[in-house]
Amino acid sequence: MSQLNTIQKALYMPFDRDSWSKLRNSVPLTLSEADLAELRGINERVSLDEVTDIYLPLSRLLNLIIKNQQQRSVVLNQFLGQQPASSPYIISIAGSVAVGKSTTARIMQALLSHWPEHPKVDLITTDGFLYPLDELKKRNLLDRKGFPESYDTKLLVDFISAIKSGEEEVDAPLYSHIIYDRLPEVLKVRQPDIVILEGLNVLQTELDSPKSRFVSDFVDFSIYVDADEDNLRQWYVERFLQFRDSAFADPRSYFKHFANLTDAQATSMATDIWDSINGPNLTKNILPTRERAHLILKKGAHHSMEQVLLRK
Numbered sequence: 001m002s003q004l005n006t007i008q009k010a011l012y013m014p015f016d017r018d019s020w021s022k023l024r025n026s027v028p029l030t031l032s033e034a035d036l037a038e039l040r041g042i043n044e045r046v047s048l049d050e051v052t053d054i055y056l057p058l059s060r061l062l063n064l065i066i067k068n069q070q071q072r073s074v075v076l077n078q079f080l081g082q083q084p085a086s087s088p089y090i091i092s093i094a095g096s097v098a099v100g101k102s103t104t105a106r107i108m109q110a111l112l113s114h115w116p117e118h119p120k121v122d123l124i125t126t127d128g129f130l131y132p133l134d135e136l137k138k139r140n141l142l143d144r145k146g147f148p149e150s151y152d153t154k155l156l157v158d159f160i161s162a163i164k165s166g167e168e169e170v171d172a173p174l175y176s177h178i179i180y181d182r183l184p185e186v187l188k189v190r191q192p193d194i195v196i197l198e199g200l201n202v203l204q205t206e207l208d209s210p211k212s213r214f215v216s217d218f219v220d221f222s223i224y225v226d227a228d229e230d231n232l233r234q235w236y237v238e239r240f241l242q243f244r245d246s247a248f249a250d251p252r253s254y255f256k257h258f259a260n261l262t263d264a265q266a267t268s269m270a271t272d273i274w275d276s277i278n279g280p281n282l283t284k285n286i287l288p289t290r291e292r293a294h295l296i297l298k299k300g301a302h303h304s305m306e307q308v309l310l311r312k
């Protein structure tokens, strides 16, 4: 198990995989292998053991926390003599590029929506809030994608505020890794019970004005998916090689000229992108937000979760 740093010792209770998995307390395994196949994202490596050992206890914990929140609304009802306005429960998932945020988010979405209450769970990714490609070019930010200044943070904060206010319908902008740009269509968010907001920037507080609000002001429970940089670089390179064989081969792909790279060329290009953009962004802007999360999931080699830190 990794050693805790000083701040982690102060704030978190650590669990190794074995002790965390026991906290599942017989939650039924609600996903079949067939369901899992849908969730595996780009490569098919998520194991059923990972879901049982890590994600089912997490689903149980969130179920208890959310039920507790509902109790609070019963208390408020008694106090006010009227039902308080309803608003969705917001879970955020942060972490480096290629750590597996979107895979984690999709597993959580599936598990949470399988609860007996069948909550409506919407998944939003913050890449939709990157400035459109033309705007990034205008601002000379093409080499800074993923850095705080590459996001329209005001749009993101206004969006999450509208969702939390319980507005009937809110539009979420969508990003495409194929065209490397915002899509013309939007996702209509219509009063879900739970929202999972996934992105490397969800715990960040760098905004333009001191009066600004942060995404975290609207988030009820935050998760940081953590891994050592050597693993992250390797997963980034592996995903780049997979993209070369799939997404880059799409004629609409912004990177279609990469489709014919040899393994060695693609590996060297992905390593360069990591070392010049995603690695520095991790060190400067993402990793420093880790200890703001309510829960840290620490992955070891092969995406296997080896430690869970839960806020005391």
Ligand SMILES: Nc1ncnc2c1ncn2[C@@H]1O[C@H](COP(=O)(O)OP(=O)(O)O)[C@@H](O)[C@H]1O
Residues within 6 Å of the ligand: 040, 041, 042, 043, 044, 045, 046, 047, 050, 095, 096, 097, 098, 099, 100, 101, 102, 103, 104, 235, 238, 239, 302, 303
């Ligand atoms: N639990 C997992 N087991 C195996 N592979 C995984 C797992 N989570 C993610 N991956 C793989 O790691 C890479 C990055 O995952 P992804 O979810 O796209 O990351 P992010 O959204 O953080 O950029 C992808 O190739 C994905 O298939």
Ligand SMILES: CC(C)(COP(=O)(O)O)[C@@H](O)C(=O)NCCC(=O)O
Residues within 6 Å of the ligand: 096, 097, 098, 101, 127, 144, 145, 146, 147, 199, 200, 273, 277, 278
């Ligand atoms: C769009 C992103 C900032 C989002 O990160 P992700 O959702 O993959 O974690 C990232 O995938 C990205 O494009 N980074 C810039 C350098 C690169 O092409 O990887």
